[in-house]
Amino acid sequence: xxxxxxxxxxxxxxxxxxxxxxxxxxxxxxxxxxxxxxxxxxxxxxxxxxxxxxxxxxxxxxxxxxxxxxxxxxxxxxxxxxxxxxxxxxxxxxxxxxxxxxxxxxxxxxxxxxxxxxxxxxxxxxxxxxxxxxxxxxxxxxxxxxxxxxxxxxxxxxxxxxxxxxxxxxxxxxxxxxxxxxxxxxxxxxxxxxxxxxxxxxxxxxxxxxxxxxxxxxxxxxxxxxxxxxxxxxxxxxxxxxxxxxxxxxxxxxxxxxxxxxxxxxxxxxxxxxxxxxxxxxxxxxxxxxxx
Numbered sequence: 001x002x003x004x005x006x007x008x009x010x011x012x013x014x015x016x017x018x019x020x021x022x023x024x025x026x027x028x029x030x031x032x033x034x035x036x037x038x039x040x041x042x043x044x045x046x047x048x049x050x051x052x053x054x055x056x057x058x059x060x061x062x063x064x065x066x067x068x069x070x071x072x073x074x075x076x077x078x079x080x081x082x083x084x085x086x087x088x089x090x091x092x093x094x095x096x097x098x099x100x101x102x103x104x105x106x107x108x109x110x111x112x113x114x115x116x117x118x119x120x121x122x123x124x125x126x127x128x129x130x131x132x133x134x135x136x137x138x139x140x141x142x143x144x145x146x147x148x149x150x151x152x153x154x155x156x157x158x159x160x161x162x163x164x165x166x167x168x169x170x171x172x173x174x175x176x177x178x179x180x181x182x183x184x185x186x187x188x189x190x191x192x193x194x195x196x197x198x199x200x201x202x203x204x205x206x207x208x209x210x211x212x213x214x215x216x217x218x219x220x221x222x223x224x225x226x227x228x229x230x231x232x233x234x235x236x237x238x239x240x241x242x243x244x245x246x247x248x249x250x251x252x253x254x255x256x257x258x259x260x261x262x263x264x265x266x267x268x269x270x271x272x273x274x275x276x277x278x279x280x281x282x283x284x285x286x287x288x289x290x291x292x
Contacts, residue, residue: 001117004089004155005030005055008077008165009097010038010063012047015202016195018187019044019097020051021241026093026101029110030055036081038063059084071164078161089155090117096165098188102239105182112180113152119292123159124168124177125152126288133189133228135253136238136246140189142230142264142272147281150177150288151184167287178292185239192251229264230272231257 005026012019027033033055035048039062048058061080067073078094085092091113095101101109109125116122126148131140150168153159159170168175191199238246264272275281 001091001114002031002086002089003029003091003093003113004085005033005093005095006036006078006081006085007034007095007097008036008038008061008074008081009044009048010077011040011042011202012044012097013042014040015199016191017097018100018242018245020047021239021245022095022097022099023048023051023056025103025239025241026095026106027051027053027055028103029106029113030093032057032086032089034059034081034084036061036077036084038077057084074165075161075163078165082159082161083157085155087155091152092155093152095151095184098186100185100187100239100242102183102185102237103241108180109152109182112178112182116178116292121176122178122292123154123156123170123175124150124288126177126179126290127151128179128181128183129186130183130234131186131189132234133231134255135251136187136190136242136249137234138231138253138255138257139234140228140230141232143268143275143281144229147284148179148286148288149184150175162287169287174287174289176291177288179290185242187242228255229268231255233257 005023007019007023009017009019023033023035033053035056035058037045037048037058037060045058048056059080061077063073064076065073067076082092112125116125128148129146131145132138133140146166149166153168153175156170159168159175162169188199189196271282
């Protein structure tokens with residue numbers, strides 16, 4: 001069994017993405033790892049090269065900044081990385097620059113890839129998610145946060161990234177997947193207020209035009225952590241690759257979680273209660289079809 005990892009990244013230093021941690025968290029499972037390195041104006045290239053692994057293959061790309069509707073450029077860059085994977089790879093492990101896998105899940109993920117290798121019906125493996133928010137001490141758990149995404153897929157070139165690179169499709173349909181008991185740790189929202197302000201303004205330039213950003217996210221825009229909806233204290237351990245970054249944390253998130261939860265509408269509270277009791281998320285958007 002041959003496994004290829006892949007990702008895309010641009011301006012990781014400027015935007016403080018833990019892309020090195022993302023890559024190294026799954027590198028032990030990969031025989032090769034393709035990085036689509038976008039045209040950055042910081043030292044992202046040196047950052048990737050600093051991993052110093054013979055498994056890593058960098059392809060230089062130029063982002064099409066005219067694709068500002070729905071984050072389409074993210075899907076295009078994902079597809080560039082996927083297309084550069086060796087044709088003899090069986091599985092492709094996709095990870096974004098603000099995600100990590102805890103080392104405790106690596107044996108399970110490897111076994112799932114091995115066990116499902118011969119079952120052509122399974123086109124991908126579906127992961128659960130922990131979305132950390134504000135600090136490394138809390139994660140968001142409500143309908144605002146997607147619960148699952150495909151992160152391992154078969155190396156079939158008909159598969160392509162969908163919309164803003166949140167999922168994948170093939171032949172115009174959703175992939176047939178197996179849900180596995182492993183989590184992706186998502187750290188994209190773990191930043192101090194100024195960092196999240198910059199993230200939102202930079203991120204939205206790939207969804208909206210300059211006039212929209214000037215009107216809705218002006219330079220005077222102040223980020224408010226209180227839109228989180230529902231946060232839960234995290235009492236487990238973070239991936240080993242994240243420990244150095246976590247130790248360097250220099251801000252404290254001061255929130256009243258009960259007050260935060262009270263801001264949810266009655267409808268959202270009711271739907272959340274159903275999910276908490278039954279595990280069923282009513283009217284959940286699924287960019288995949290679970291068949292096993």
